[in-house]
Amino acid sequence: MIRMPKSEWLPLVQRRSTLTQTVVQGTLTRLPFVLSQKYAGVRGRYASMQAGENKSGHISAGPNEGILFFDNVFPLKIMKLLSVPFTSHDKPPAFLKYFTSPGVAGTDPAEILKNAASKETLPIKAIEVLLRLKEGGAFVKFTHDGTTKPSEIEKALKNYLKQEKIKPWWNPVRRMHVNLVKGRPWVEDLFRFPTPRLKVEFIAPEPGSEPVELSQEQLYAFFRLYGKLGDIITQPHDSKVLPRFAYLDFATKPKAIMAKNCMHGYLVTEAEGGGKKGTVLRLTYEQKIKPHWIRDWLVNHPRIVIPAIAAIVAGITVAVFDPIRTFFIKAHITRSWHIQDNKIYKWIKGYATDIFRLRRHHDDDPGMEAVWDDRKGNIEQIQTWLMETADTFIIVQGPRGSGKRELVADQALKHTKHKVIIDCKPIQEARGDSATINAAAAEVGYRPVFSWMNSISGMIDMAAQGATGVKTGFSETLDSQLAKIWNNTATALRQIALDSRHKDDRDAHLGEDEWLEAHPECRPIVVIDNFLHESQESSIVYNKIAEWAARLTTANIAHVIFLTNDVSFSKSLSKALPDRVFRQISLSDCSPEVAKRFVINHLDADVEDDPPPTDGSPKTIPSQSRTDLAELDTCIDLLGGRLTDLEFLARRIKTGETPTKAVHEIIDQSASEILKMYVFGSDGSDDSAKHWTSEQAWLLIKQLAEKETLRYNEILLSDTYKSGGENVLRALEQAEMISIVSGPNGRPAMIRPGKPVYQSAFKRLTEDKVLRSRFDLAILTDLTKLENASIEKVENELLLLSQLKSQLAQMAPRIQYLLAKMASSQEKVEGYEKESKALKKVLGEES
Template structure:
């Protein structure tokens, strides 16, 4: 479908008379020139863009030919401008000068005229019609000649001219203008379809009833390679049932694809070229090169690249989105922003209501603690002084369980400190599984949201990816890394809390953040780590991470760190985190008898002090003044000791009406039962692998400590019962709080005493039970007999080996005497043990 240049703009339904007569005005009028007639005709629907008589084809008569020029317009100019034009192949008037071929030197008519003149060809070669194809960036030109010069020669002349002139429009400075002779019957539709580099070639019969021949790749290459570089030729699969048969051509550039399509569409391949007897017509169409599911296939086929990228994206989202949210929640947890008790309105309401209604001032659990705090006033003041100093080290409060460490710190030393966080290691250490441990650690500091369940899923994904790729992807995170995230977010929150006290009008406002934190230790928040080294023998990962995090807080002056621990060997764990620091330590022991008695009496009087006074105006009668059995407290406290939990238990039993002696004996009996259950009968159970001592080892200590208040550490290790894994058993019993190992000079273990003061009378109570004593002593003797029998067996084996020698050297005589003496000594011990066993068996057989 070719137009005259004037008809291309006017979009007339028929060819212009000027064009039909070959009038010069028609040849030189371009589609971007405007006139009143052009403007009036722009809205007409009919157009020669659909070919001659709207057939979509161009016809060429005798002595006529059709050429296609590329690089006349920018490709897809309509798509770039974003709106469809009234004329599908002509841009709006505002671009008429910018894209006018006559102005940019790409007018095909001028090119033909200049090339003909330069080649001295016959003047009868004239361009008679031009069809502009803005969507394809080119134009069709129909020309006439007198027959003396073949069309192929004219094509060659134009190619040589364009190659020599090297015409390059401003919109395409890297590619020049090209021309080719149209060999087929081009289809010049005016639908909104855009060219692509992917061409579909269909093999069509030349006439109805004829058979088309599917051309091979070599034949297709010979036809289409002259128009440009081909990336690939893809024939139709042999088992495909789709007709007509087809093949795909993939050109290296869009311009080459457009040139091939416009020049070869409708080309008849004759019998000589492999098209069959009747010939085969080539039908070309643009196709989008879309591979189904190519994104999914690429992702699944490149796991080594995709999975690390996904992990990085997830980590980036976590850092960018969730970390600020988590830091906000941690900060709110520390500052108690959402705690109702800290609200000013709530405090005012409670204070106003207290003036009207008398509330109980103190809880029963807190009654009597004033006497303890008076006794430990020096420790409280010492801790408060340390919190006001700039010292990058730990504060450690060590004492047995029930000695009041937590109350001393939270209720007294940090009573006026607002910004503090308490981290209890007990629920973290006792959690089962990584997810539970992460949840427990997050709850202690208010770290949320926490997706601990994703840790297990990501672990399975990482395992599957490792099986597929052979390398770890790093998608999953270990417990170590998850805990590090929690502590790092808490560090950020603590730093922000510490710096919130800084103001622009301060005298030292010019200091940096680190310098200001170092200069103002009073503004640092306090981190209290309770139950440190609780069940440390099971796993040390949690404690190692907490110690490293605490060291980072103290060395960077972000917060004060206070450790509360029952373990006397805490320095081994903490020295790894701060190897070059001297710790500030306070050791809490049991209360003195005077303080213990005052604690019990104050606890008894607490309830009466809060009661309403008598109506007769007399003074309230306190239990310490009315009860006559409180004189027994002195002897009872000597038995019970000064452990706060035991004293509180005693006071509660006395409140119920029991006498002090009866209450103490009940406590001793209960402690004795606990000892039997925890350390004797439960130590050898098959389902409890955490016990690292035998019942014989525990009973030996109980029996010895019943008669002596303290044992020598090394003397115990020399006994036959502790020959096997003696030290580990002693340390395990210390962790279980049956005994307490007291350190001597240079920190070495020196002596052993009961774990709690009440255990000493409990040990005596157990040894007074003859049946229990006989049973357990019998077990110890049986164990000792096994040891001596093993010794005798070794001596006999060695003597047998020596007796088998042919000659007995004199040097073997001392060794033989030594073995015989050792054998005799072991035999004598066995006889003595068996004699003792007879007496014990008599007791077991006679008593219940």
């Protein structure tokens, strides 16, 4: 291989005085290198006719001239490098001149032609070089003396390249090749790039003549010398497409490039089988459609493929993500990542507390000691149940604010290591499936959560179902998503329970199920708080939790404790465990003695933590120094024993209020809440229409203000509750305005205020003359409407009877009954009107 000395070409490369234009991806670009003055015989430069002579797209050769095409001058991959959007096609990157220029790579066609001419004694001389960057080659126009045939020149050049084996550095495997251009090359600058397939069109050389379609044998004879042919595909005989064409599939892309540049525009003479006036071959690159039978089969069978993909995705999810989620759930239950439970942290905290004498904080709320002493039996009962081997399904029921969660989590399970508390309230109050899934996952530490994928997969499933007519299974319902969370949690709980099992145990020979049944102390404890909270909206969350809890207990995986405010919890839980007897504890309000101790302890707790006075005097204990605490007995009778109300009372007393004033403030506040929540806005006119009317709520308020308890059936018999009375009472119970006490056999028997303080609040509301007159008048108005409707019904029946032609004797009792009923209703209407007149007078005079 002959190369220019580095001392000659490097200074010239660095000079940018002369730029040669070339086509890069169909656009006019300049190639940053110049020819050495040593080879200035080739017109002193490379030709810049990327669109042909005079931009005609063709190169012409005169007498005693010929055109050669050299390949492997540039790397074909360079067109991909220069196809990025920020690359200028008019000025390619300057660094290319140091790597791929023909002078550097040793593939300069003019230099090769000159060396070949001197070695082979050929009477040729290069006069012009046209580089084809996107095809990786170059056209070289040369002159000869006319005595040597171009075919002999071509043969000599081929021998020279074969002997010298000129190879560029970026392609050390394949050497350069050269061929004589027989046709009229088309040097287009379009966005067309080389492919191994050529389309050969058969064109008439002049208008009016008929071209001849060449056979496969003829095409093979013309194009085989340029390289191995993979296939020759001719146009079907019945095709109407003109001009007629054929496809040539070369084994490699460089062979197709050589054939296209050498044979484009070649005139097949009559002697060669081109017809009377010959046939011109027009060659273009054609994208070959590769056979994608696997892809086609997948696309053409969506009813099989889409469900299969869904199954594969589900399998991968289970195999990859489920162990990760189980790990996070175990860490959440065992609190392995909570620094507060770390032994070193506890030691440092205790040591620092002893040194700095930090202020002592109570673990429980102040005053709760009195409550726990009163409920010590309930605490011990729960602990005893948890040690039994039988199915442990415990329900702790009590009104809101009765301390259910504190009783179970802070007292009964105070020293339990493995416990998880699931609060149903944020799960039930979440809006939308994604929010519900996230809330449920947060309660048990289930992560990672891809709740956002639920809506996307739903849209994919809907689109696929519309296209294929079958469900793909990509989307999952809220039911299935919650089932996944609870199933992973059950797996984590089982693993935690079995972690206490050791090979050297006495009963190590037992199976896992038998071992779990024999060791109830090793089972984790699941506390489900706020069960059936707002259950009237949707029950899917509670149904799934109840079924999951039933599986935990029956499989001896964990103990389950339900905390609920709803007295009708047995209806929901009986569906999950129909053959089990529930362990139940009902919490009521504190007795007056315990309530008083709670308030006093609450007042004294903060003073005990305060530093002693600087003058050395003893601390002032509120229970010993305040004289107004004697009012607590009377105040607690009015307030009741609900823990939240007692704590509110203690806080108000701390601020300096007397117990009597504090209680009256609480009663006034409760009365305002009752009006806002149960009375005003209950006529169904607003967006949040309630299931009762203002008149129905007021009737209960007025009667409960006179009596602490009402008979359940007595209320249902009243005229105000004639329509849907039981549903109204259940709705008011769910809203916590009233509480329904069950009697024998579990039937509803008595009605009481929802909170003890409501008894006093009801009395406070009925003492307001204007308010009482207003709603009493509304009740009388409704009753009057009912009686008038009854009278109208009687009148219509009497009118119908009077129109009969014959008045039978048997009709007399019916007529007497109707007349008596009408008289009774009329008497009631007159009484109601009389009462209404007095009430209207009060409303007109009072403000």
